[in-house]
Amino acid sequence: MDNPEQKSKEPAAGLPSTAGACSACGGEGRQAEGKALGRKLHRSRPWVQTGFLGLWLAPAGQWLHGIPGCVFHCYSCPLSAFACPVGVLANYAALLPVAPEMPCLLVGVLLVVAAASGSLACGWACPFGFLQDLLGKLTREKLTLPAWTGHIRYAVLLGLVILLPLLLGAKGIRFDDQSVSICRLCPAGALEAGLPYSVRSLVTGHGWMMSWFKSGLLVAFVAAALLVHRPWCRLFCPLGGLLALFNRLSLFHLRFDPKECVECNLCRSRCPMGVKVDQKVNVANCTRCLECATCGAIQPRLARPKG
Amino acid sequence: MQKRVTQPPVNPALRPTERHDFWTGFAIILIGLVLVVCGARHLTSIETVEGGTAWETQLVKAFSAGGLQFPEQLRPPPPPKSNDPAALEQWAKQNSQYSAPTWKVRVDAGASAPCPT
Numbered sequence: 001m002d003n004p005e006q007k008s009k010e011p012a013a014g015l016p017s018t019a020g021a022c023s024a025c026g027g028e029g030r031q032a033e034g035k036a037l038g039r040k041l042h043r044s045r046p047w048v049q050t051g052f053l054g055l056w057l058a059p060a061g062q063w064l065h066g067i068p069g070c071v072f073h074c075y076s077c078p079l080s081a082f083a084c085p086v087g088v089l090a091n092y093a094a095l096l097p098v099a100p101e102m103p104c105l106l107v108g109v110l111l112v113v114a115a116a117s118g119s120l121a122c123g124w125a126c127p128f129g130f131l132q133d134l135l136g137k138l139t140r141e142k143l144t145l146p147a148w149t150g151h152i153r154y155a156v157l158l159g160l161v162i163l164l165p166l167l168l169g170a171k172g173i174r175f176d177d178q179s180v181s182i183c184r185l186c187p188a189g190a191l192e193a194g195l196p197y198s199v200r201s202l203v204t205g206h207g208w209m210m211s212w213f214k215s216g217l218l219v220a221f222v223a224a225a226l227l228v229h230r231p232w233c234r235l236f237c238p239l240g241g242l243l244a245l246f247n248r249l250s251l252f253h254l255r256f257d258p259k260e261c262v263e264c265n266l267c268r269s270r271c272p273m274g275v276k277v278d279q280k281v282n283v284a285n286c287t288r289c290l291e292c293a294t295c296g297a298i299q300p301r302l303a304r305p306k307g
Numbered sequence: 308m309q310k311r312v313t314q315p316p317v318n319p320a321l322r323p324t325e326r327h328d329f330w331t332g333f334a335i336i337l338i339g340l341v342l343v344v345c346g347a348r349h350l351t352s353i354e355t356v357e358g359g360t361a362w363e364t365q366l367v368k369a370f371s372a373g374g375l376q377f378p379e380q381l382r383p384p385p386p387p388k389s390n391d392p393a394a395l396e397q398w399a400k401q402n403s404q405y406s407a408p409t410w411k412v413r414v415d416a417g418a419s420a421p422c423p424t
Contacts, residue, residue: 065371066364075371076422083371091370098377098411101351105363108342115335174377175370176423193422251332253325261319282325297319303327 034260034296041290041300045123049130056081056127068106070113071126072232072239074186076193085110086161086239090182093162094169110242118250118282119243122233123289126240128188129233135225136272142229144274150234150285153241160185161238187221187232190214229272233287244284251303254281254288260297267292354413361414373420378408 056071057079065075069082085106092103113121122129136142160182168178175181183189194210195218201209208215224231233240247253267277270291275283277292292298349363356376361369369375383402387394 066362066368068367078421083367088367088370091375095375095412099351099353101353101363101366102349103346103363104342104349105346105367108339108344108346111339111342112336113339115332115339174375176373176375189422197421246332246335249327249331249335251327251329251336253327255326256319256322256324258319258322258324263319279322280325282327301327303329303332305329305333 032296034257034299035294037299038290038294038296042294045289046130046133048124049127049133052125053127053130068103068109070109070121070243072128072188072237073126074189074192076189078193078196080192084188086186087183090161090165091175094165094175094178096166097170114243114246115250117252118247118288119240119286120250120252120288121243122237122240122287126233128192129230129240129287131191132225132230132232135222136229139226142272143227145228145234147274147276147285150241152235153237156182156236157238157241182238184214185217187217190218190221194218230287234273234285240287241284244286247282247284247286247288250282252288253301253303254286254290254293255299255301256281257297257299260299261295262297264295266295267298270294354410356413356415356417361416365414365416369414369416369418371423372418373423374415374418376413376415378411381408 052071056069056073057077058081059079062081064081065083067082068085068088070085072086073080073082073084075082075084075087088103088106092101092106095101165175165178165181168181169175175183178184190210194214198209198215201207210218221232228234265278267281268275271277271286272289272291273285273287275281275285275292277298281292281298290300293300346363350360351363351366353361353366355361355365365374383405384398386398
């Protein structure tokens with residue numbers, strides 16, 4: 001397998017190199033600087049993800065369950081600190097026919113995070129994404145999925161998280177009793193809550209607690225994470241889909257600098273989500289892992305007021 | 308490490324730089340912050356078990372801890388199927404005080420079910 005970093009300055013066959021133009025205006029120095037930043041980001045990401053894991057798994061922080069988090073993490077996990085925003089949204093939807101309430105905290109938290117950084121939380125802070133990253137490291141070859149599959153996330157958001165709980169709630173079925181719901185189908189719930197409680201139940205002699213359906217779902221998810229990079233994030237995550245909608249206008253964003261581009265296509269080659277980074281980078285399929293920034297032409301930036 | 312993807316025929320000079328406007332994102336963040344502050348101080352229209360109305364934070368916590376109570380959960384059990392007069396009398400005695408609640412849902416702030424679903 002070739003190493004893209006070694007070839008990063010080589011222009012693609014048949015295309016003129018722009019490296020010469022860059023060197024004339026000090027571009028090589030800037031590109032080296034950009035590449036160094038990219039490599040630093042690449043190295044630090046697992047540590048940042050581990051640090052955030054400490055925040056989401058703080059057992060002393062269970063009193064924070066009254067505040068929705070901004071990442072996909074089951075609130076039934078014995079160590080969870082914040083409330084799962086997806087579960088909270090589904091609960092609000094189910095409660096709507098009985099007691100309509102405005103989810104100010106949930107909407108506020110999500111708006112702040114999304115407008116500040118888009119889907120940066122997916123790539124750098126989400127514990128479930130981190131887990132999928134770790135599982136993905138066990139296998140080298142990954143299947144590629146077409147970009148349109150990312151739209152399934154919005155069907156999950158509208159169908160499973162909002163409409164279905166709302167309709168069943170209107171029929172008088174409360175969320176906890178709904179046999180089909182996002183929480184009953186969620187692999188994060190199976191892994192972070194179902195598994196620990198089932199293991200504890202097994203150890204204390206009360207047998208396997210989790211349903212066979214959910215256990216099978218967990219096995220299928222782990223298998224999928226070995227074959228596809230971040231399958232949940234890419235195909236089903238309603239929260240990731242929602243945050244990524246703000247990638248086009250968030251203060252933190254990725255900027256393309258044509259002066260730094262030597263057409264090596266390292267950016268697109270390194271993107272684990274299959275985003276066509278060589279065309280547009282602030283798109284809804286991106287989890288902002290910043291792997292594409294390794295080449296130096298894609299640069300993480302904060303928007304600033306003009307003047 | 309990913310395999311190198313073949314370079315498509317793109318001209319970097321023609322590609323948009325994707326600079327972002329500051330004020331749109333800033334305005335949305337401000338709206339979000341206002342909602343967070345309002346949410347933290349928001350009293351919902353839902354009653355609590357202890358009396359009074361629930362804060363929004365209590366409602367969110369109730370979602371994750373099985374803390375929502377519905378009237379049907381407090382409904383008395385059906386009468387015993389056996390014709391034992393003593394059992395029927397005991398059932399009637401137990402439920403003589405029951406009256407249908409006026410609330411539709413209420414919050415039990417002290418609930419701590421490990422997994423409500």
